[in-house]
Amino acid sequence: MNGKLDGKVAIVTGAGQGAGMGAALALAAEGAAVILFGRTLAKVEKVAAQIDARGGKAVAFGGDVTVEADLRRSIDLAIERFGRLDILVNAAQSPEMRTAPLLEIDPAVVDELWRSGAAATLAFMRLVHPHMVKAGGGSIINFGSGAEFGPANYGVYAGVKAAIRSISRAAAVEWGKDRIRVNVAVPMVESPANDADPTDHDQLVQFIPLGRIGDPEADIGRPIAFLASDDSAYMTGCTFMLDGGLTFMG
Numbered sequence: 001m002n003g004k005l006d007g008k009v010a011i012v013t014g015a016g017q018g019a020g021m022g023a024a025l026a027l028a029a030e031g032a033a034v035i036l037f038g039r040t041l042a043k044v045e046k047v048a049a050q051i052d053a054r055g056g057k058a059v060a061f062g063g064d065v066t067v068e069a070d071l072r073r074s075i076d077l078a079i080e081r082f083g084r085l086d087i088l089v090n091a092a093q094s095p096e097m098r099t100a101p102l103l104e105i106d107p108a109v110v111d112e113l114w115r116s117g118a119a120a121t122l123a124f125m126r127l128v129h130p131h132m133v134k135a136g137g138g139s140i141i142n143f144g145s146g147a148e149f150g151p152a153n154y155g156v157y158a159g160v161k162a163a164i165r166s167i168s169r170a171a172a173v174e175w176g177k178d179r180i181r182v183n184v185a186v187p188m189v190e191s192p193a194n195d196a197d198p199t200d201h202d203q204l205v206q207f208i209p210l211g212r213i214g215d216p217e218a219d220i221g222r223p224i225a226f227l228a229s230d231d232s233a234y235m236t237g238c239t240f241m242l243d244g245g246l247t248f249m250g
Helices: 018-029 041-053 068-082 107-135 155-178 201-206 216-228
Strands: 009-013 033-038 057-062 087-090 138-143 180-187 239-242
Touching (some): 009 068, 009 107, 018 057, 018 216, 033 068, 041 057, 068 107, 087 216, 107 155, 107 180, 138 216, 216 239
Parallel strands (some): 009 033, 009 087, 138 180
8 A cells, every 4th residue: 555545535436346446446555444335235345345355444335326315424424434525436327228329218217317427426526525625625536438429329328427527627617726626537447337338348449559448446446546646636627538548539
C-alpha cells in the first residue's frame, strides 16, 4: 500500500463487480476506508472480505441507488464508522442489457436507465456535498460509457451517460470553490455487465489498440484512485478514457 489515500473515506456504488469492484479494491489499496454499495449484498460482502484479507478497511452495504433513503443510509454509515466522507465513485448502472434501437426499447427500461444512471448520480452528488465541504473538500468520479461516442442501438443508455458527463462538468465548475473535484471515467472493463452485451468479445478486442479489455483493478481502479488522490488536485471537469485507446476524443 502506497498510502496516498490514508485517512480518506470513500463510497463506491456498483462495488460488487466490474469497474466498481476494481475502484473499491484500488482505493482500499491506497489506504482509504471504503463503503461498498451494491444491490446484491453477497457480492459486496465478497469484495469486502477480499479487502479485509489484504489489510484494508471495507464495509459492505446492500442498497439500491434509485432509492434516496438507501443513499442517505450509506452516507450515515460512512460517517458513523469512519467519521467523514471524502470520495464518491458512481459506478452503478442498471439494467445490464443496455442495447436497443430507439423504436424498440421498452419505456420501463428507459425509466430504469435514467433513474439508476443520471438521476441517481446527481442525487448522490448532492447528498455528499455538505459532508465533503465539512471534510475540507473531496473527489467525485462518475462513470461514462464509450456508447456515448457510438450511440446507434445504444441511444437511451448513451444519452443517460451524456447527461452524467454534463452534470459532472456543471458540478466541477459550481463546486470548485468548495474544493470538490468532479471527473468522469469511461472504462472498457472485464465485467458481467459487458458479458451481457451481444458484441463479440474477440471482435471487440481487435479494435482496441492495446489489444485487450481492461482489468477491473489494475486498469480501471488505479486511475480512479489517482483521481481520488491529491496527485490529481488540479484536475476537475475532465473525461478520462480508460479503454486501451478504443475511443479518441478530439
